[in-house]
Amino acid sequence: MGSPRNTLYTVPVLLVILIILELTSLSKSAPDYTSLVYKGCAKQDLADPTGVYSQALSALFGTLIAQSSKAKFFKTTTGSGQTTINGLFQCRGDLSNVDCYNCVSRLPILIDKLCGKPIAARLQLFGCYMLYEVAGFSQISGMEMLYKTCSGTNVGGAGYEEKRDTAFSSLANGIGNANGFYTTSYESVYVLGQCEGDVGSADCVECVKNAVQRAQVECGSSVSGQIYLHKCFISYSYYQNGVPKRSSSSSYTSPSSSGSGQNTGKTVAIILGGAAGVGFLVIFLLFARNLTKKRDVRINMSFKTVEISTFLIPLKRVITKAMGE
Structure with a gap:
């Protein structure tokens, strides 16, 4: 002894x-808007013996990063003819300009690290995403599901799914008049939805409704989940002790700008x-x-x-x- x-x-x-x-x-459990959610990399690499595509891609990334300090969404094109590359970025609607810039500026490095130089790539972080594609790349439906994540067993108790569906309904009803980004809650369920910046109001509502249906089917009674479609995404969470207070009634508190992050x-x-x-x-x-x-x-x-x-x-x-x- x-x-x-x-x-x-x-x-x-x-x-x-x-x-x-x-x-x-x-x-470590605190959310981080620069955490990786998913990556999508085309299987075909850029055929670039002269470096023309690389120059156009670098110019595209530079433009997108520069715009991220003053806008939440920006879409542009670089190059010409066969070397044209289309690209865009979008930040979550509740991020500040500084947080948006910090998020977007990480994406080109991560794309190069995780994808290399394919003919198209999309990288989604918790607070922003970026995508690019060369001219002529095959398009997909805006309703196509790109990624999903669902929590484990339902611990929401009796009546949880009814509460969640009521929150989903409020989200679908509200996002059409919210410039493509909307958050709301019902009792202990908090939901968030966002559409790509150039999607019209009616199409945005339709996309979010589609994402809600996917969540109900794919995630079942899970108490949290995220559904990413090509043109919109939704996320939801159940809080056993009630939804935490937010800095405003209509926007999710940025992890870096208010009480839940820094x-x-x-x-x-x-x-x-x-x-x-x-x-x-x-x-x-x-x-x-x-x-x-x-x-x-x-x-x-x-x-x-x-x-x-x-x-x-x-x-x-x-x-x-x-x-x-």
């Missing part, structure tokens, strides 16, 4: 380590630093006390019985509450 003196130093160290691990897991990260960092500081201060004081005393320090061994979780659980509740605000 270890001596009381060893226990004196070991418990605070373990406490600090557990706090750091707990807060790190909470910090502020959460700052809160976690502050508490993490404070907890670590307190832990190391305790260790230092105990060490100093040991040096200044000639006799052995008697320790109340009941200290060993203190459950670490009694400290971690309230701390986790504070962090979780901060993330939801």
Whole structure:
């Protein structure tokens, strides 16, 4: 068995380590608008022996990145004749211009890394996406599903699907008059929808309705999901303790501009630093006390019985509450 003196130093160290691990897991769980959702890369590579396509593609990326600092959607063309390349980007409607730029500016590098230089590519991050295609590339229907993700088992309880469908109905009814981006909630279900920037109001509503039907079929009773069609996408989430308060009633709070992202990260960092500081201060004081005393320090061994979780659980509740605000 270890001596009381060893226990004196070991418990605070373990406490600090557990706090750091707990807060790190909470910090990683926060949403990030630059996280990769999916990639779509054409199987055929660009035939570019002279580098003409590469130059046109670089020019396209440069234009799209430049426009992302002042617009949420932009579509353009570079090159001419057989070397024409069409491209666009779109940011989620609730991102600030700075966040939109930061999101879009990552995409060309990621496209090159994940796809190389195919004749067409589309990359979707949580907060933005970019696509390009060479002239003559075969087109697909705006209603074609590109990607889906559904959560696991339904924990929404009785009546969950009715609540979700009511929220879906509100989304479909509201997005037609919301310039292609709309969020709403019903009881504990939060939904978001967005259409590509050049899609008309009626087509947008039709696309969102199609995505809703896909969600109902593909995700069933899942408590969260995302459905990406070619011209629109929707996402929904069930919050057991109620939908967190947003900065406004009609827009989802950007992870980087309000309470769920950077502020959460700052809160976690502050508490993490404070907890670590307190832990190391305790260790230092105990060490100093040991040096200044000639006799052995008697320790109340009941200290060993203190459950670490009694400290971690309230701390986790504070962090979780901060993330939801």
